[in-house]
Amino acid sequence: MTVLKINEDRLLRTAKALETVNPGASSPEHIRDMIRANIRPGENTYIATGGWMAFTWMDREQVTHVEVSVEAFSVLKFLEGEYAL
Secondary structure, three states: OOEEEEOHHHHHHHHHHHHHHOHHHOOHHHHHHHHHHHOOOOOOOEEEEOOEEEEEEEOOOOEEEEEEEEOHHHHHHHHOOOOOO
16 A cells, blocks of 8 residues: 655745745645645656645655655746745
8 A cells, every 4th residue: 555655844844935935825734735635645746836846756665755845936936026025
């Protein structure tokens, strides 16, 4: 049986960064819910939405690991002033 394991440290760091570059997408709970709704254990995939992206990789024990990071598009829009503070 495969398991979905979200890297909580990366998720929380991503949410914290999004508080600055895209506050509307900075809820850790929302990010976690979106991951669980759109990524199934056993899949090698990625999703990108709301200023963040998540991608998966599987280890030898068939655990599907999910890594989360800020999407470059959000950083670009912040630098261009679209997501001004």
